[in-house]
Amino acid sequence: MLVGHARSNVHDGEKDLGDNYILKGIDTRSDVGFLTYFEYFGYFQVGENLKTPQVPIWIVCSESHYTVLFSVDANTIDKGGKAFDLVYYDELARQENDIILTVDPSISVGDTSNNKNPIPIDEVIRTKWSQAQVSWNGRTKIL
Secondary structure, eight states: OOSSSSOOOOSBBBBEETTTTTTEOOOOOOOEEEEEEHHHHTTTTOHHHSSOOOOSEEEEEEOOOEEEEOSSGGGTTTTOOOEEEEEOGGGGOOOSSEEEEEEEEEEEEEOOOTSSSSSSSHHHTTTTTTTTEEOOOOOOOOO
């Protein structure tokens, strides 16, 4: 649905596994992006065609449901390593106010793979902006 036609894989283009077995992925940059917590675990890798959408909106697949990340100012995303804000919306959290996350790709939090209590949305964000610091700006972190 994100790219206008059926695709069962989220990598870029096609992958030839041999014996005439080809996995079809995403051919072009999508309008809306996709990020997933399963990439953090190493199950698969989302391609740049979904990680870098035409508009700064990402459907997020967590362990149990889908949420949304988006920017209200597309001009601030990926501009020279400067911090930018993303709005995080999770219907199941019954949030009354917007949750504004500040992502700073210029501040590295280092390797988080040994973290015993990772914050899932932080790790999802890091699948696109590796090792970026994520600030919840005083809001309670949603697991």
